[in-house]
Amino acid sequence: MAAPIIVKIPEKRFWETGTYTMSILLPAEYQRNPPKPTDNKVYISGTPDLTVYVKSYGGWVTSVSDKNTVNRLTSVLDLVGAEYIKGFHFVAGYNSPITIFNRHNEAWVVASDDPVCTSSEEWYS
Numbered sequence: 001m002a003a004p005i006i007v008k009i010p011e012k013r014f015w016e017t018g019t020y021t022m023s024i025l026l027p028a029e030y031q032r033n034p035p036k037p038t039d040n041k042v043y044i045s046g047t048p049d050l051t052v053y054v055k056s057y058g059g060w061v062t063s064v065s066d067k068n069t070v071n072r073l074t075s076v077l078d079l080v081g082a083e084y085i086k087g088f089h090f091v092a093g094y095n096s097p098i099t100i101f102n103r104h105n106e107a108w109v110v111a112s113d114d115p116v117c118t119s120s121e122e123w124y125s
Contacts, residue, residue: 002027004092004106009066011087023047051115052108053077053084061105066091069107083113 002024010018026034026044034044055073059065070089077084090108 004094006090006092006108008088008090011089014063050108051111052090053082053111053115055107057105057107058103059105060103061091061093065105066107069105070109073107073109077109082115083111085110085112 004025006023006025008021008023010020012018037043053073055069057065057069070091074084090110092106092108094104094106
């Protein structure tokens with residue numbers, strides 16, 4: 001299994017629909033000549049370099065756990081005056097679906113300026 005699986009999650013109210021984009025990173029040996037998708041809903045795209053603020057969390061990725069984690073992250077970013085892109089965030093899941101314990105996930109918010117926090121040791125929430 002490739003890891004992490006990255007999902008772009010639009011900011012929306014719970015009753016609104018949204019487009020979620022799931023990305024699977026290709027191993028280095030396949031990046032120059034990726035396999036051709038057999039489904040027209042699957043496509044190969046490049047991703048620009050990103051600078052992201054990250055908040056790790058355990059357990060299963062659910063809409064509640066994701067929303068709580070990204071809210072904690074953006075609250076701290078707002079508190080320190082960090083500039084970040086609003087309207088979406090990413091969630092990265094690193095475990096196989098059959099992993100029950102010690103799961104690792106991350107909420108990512110894309111920085112839109114030079115990062116305010118340069119290491120995870122600068123703040124915890």
